Amino acid sequence: MSDSYRRWWPPRGVRADLLIAAGIAVASVVAGVAGAPGPAWPYGFGLALVAAAAVPARRRWPVGASVVVLAATLAYFALGNPMNPMVLAYMVMLYTLAEVRGIAVSAVFVVAVVAGLVWSESAEDSQGDIFRAVGWLLTAAAAGAVARQRNSTIAQAERRARAEERLRIARDLHDALGHRLSLINVQAAAALHRLGEHPERAESALAAIKEASREALGDLRATLGMLRQADERAPTGPPPAVAPATLEAAEVGGAERPGMAALDRLIAGARETGLAVRLRVECGRAAVPALAPEVDQAVYRIVQEALTNVTRHSGAGSAAVEIEFDDGSGQVTVRVDDDGSAVPGPPGHGIRGMRERAAALGGELATGPLAGGGFGVSARLPVRGAG
Template sequence: MDEEPVRGGGPPQWWRHGPPWGGASARTRWPWRSTLLVTVFVLAGSNFASHSQPDRVSLDAYARVLLLAGSVLLLWRHRYPVGVAFGTVLAVVLYLGGGYPYGPVFLTVALGCFSAVVAGRRWAAWAALGVLWAAHVLIAHWLYRWLPPQHDHGMAWGGEVAVATWMVAIAALAELARTRREQWARDRAERVQAARRRADEERLRMARELHDVLAHSISVINVQAGVGLALLDSDPEQARTALTTIKAASKEALGEVRQVLDTLRTPGDAPRAPAPGLDRLPELVQQAASAGLTVEIDGTPPRLPPGTDLAAFRVLQEALTNVVRHSGSRHARVRIRHERDALRLRVDDDGPPTGADAGGSGNGLAGMRERAAGLGGTIEAGPRPDGGFRVLAVLPLKVTPKEDDR
């Protein structure tokens, strides 16, 4: 299958593909400093090698052009790793074919093939090294008779083993670096995914908080607004009481919404006011009474862990709100039982239901179930045989952390 070229007539994707974990920034980065250091080292080292190998051809302008070309190609090793791997091999093959001295010229091949392996182009790196080794075998054992320098002798096969060992070592180091970088990339992706998951969970928590606050308060406001409108002309004093209740409920709702939004604007900061708990149950009963619902409490709220305390308060708040909105009964019973390892809450009303969501399919009951599940507890909600409705919550007092949070 042929590779598709890049739009605009550029090189194919396999030719220019950079490391898969680096993104666009890794492919467009220009390694000026490292390339400059390699160029200086290769030129200076080859000049020193020329003096120490008098039997080889001395460096001339052609040799220096090959050394410079092989080094400068490394500038593109992040953008075109395949092309750089084969380009450096070509420069070294021409250099060796000219009979010039052995030296740090092989460093350019090592870096070019190393970059290709790290970029995920292993086949290109191994192929380039194979081409270099095959060319070196031909030059050192056959073509040397017709290539400079004159009266050259073929290399012993032991030298070829050393060259092959060097190439395998370069490839092995590159494979190790590629494996390590891919592992780092996976770890970084997992951390990003975990952070995103925590952010999603926090947004869901905030959404539940806002729903619980607004659903309860707006239900009270809606009931009292209807009372006020009905009694505005016939009983202005009772209408004034309804408006007072609306003002108090809206003020409390605004305060709790502001608290939730403050935690969104300043992540990590502690909220200005403590989270609500069962210590505010009398206030909740009073708000329900202002909406025309009489609440009977059976049991004493115990001291609870903060998370369980907040969940218990929100469950009772949502259950009583549903009675106000979806039940024809004006009386509700709340039963609180504190066991050794769990808190049981039961809210009953005598019905009958007055809305389509009275059967437990609304967002409020779904939010209660999510709260309970987050603590390892359960919520059961449904109609009673006698025509009323019941919400039963079991909240464990020792919260077991989720598997993802360990």
């Protein structure tokens, strides 16, 4: 369809209303001719056309269009005309009112037209038709109320999805940048301290800063690349599954997020800050079981955030990272313990983000001081993910 054609071609909803209006007008004429029209029929036909013509205006002016159809309907029956398909126009308006304005407004219009039908001159001869018409009018209003409830449910789901998507974006950006920027901060402080007396050590720290900044840019590009590829309607469940990858894969477009395969590199970066980190992976079988992609990513992110908090807040000299697979429960436990201050750092988004990430997968996370001193983070996640 050309652009010039689209400019004057009405939208789909308006086209549907025009077809409804035309159908009501034709049906009214056919019914009037076939039913031995009386002397007031020409006026009734004109009123039926007025009611049909008001239907396409229901989307923009629902109340105004309904008032026009109500007036035409009451005038039609006041002239003594028999039951006519123009009542369909009123049913459409009742549906619209109940959907847009609520069942209470629609009920007012139902009462108004019923009163007009009972008062009209033709009421005594067509009680059965009146009762049937009232039944159809109530059905139309009820259908509109159901549509209103459905629209409300859909809107709530979309708002919830948008809120969850904003939370996921904030969590991913925090995870992607927080750890790298913390390393840069620590290494920059070390470089300034060593610049005068130990220039060779300062050079090593600057090299670490360069590497951390490069990886931070890679993480940011990976996150932005996935956001560009995301659907407009955000998911309401756990984050979309992605395959594990090392940080070298973090490039724009189609980039993958890191998992357990990148833990060695992550821990090496933490060691460059002077923190002694020990990694232990324990499994009851010969090979580590395959994690669901989103769980693989969560294990990495939880370790990353926990080590970031250790280097930033605790003043610890060492930390232990332990990952244990339990075949019986089908869960993986991630622990990060340090020997620093047992008091958590100032409030931030890190621990809350870890807890939200674990909960989204059907797991749990606990933090707190250790019995022998230091601070610990412990997460239990299902190997297969949520569901």
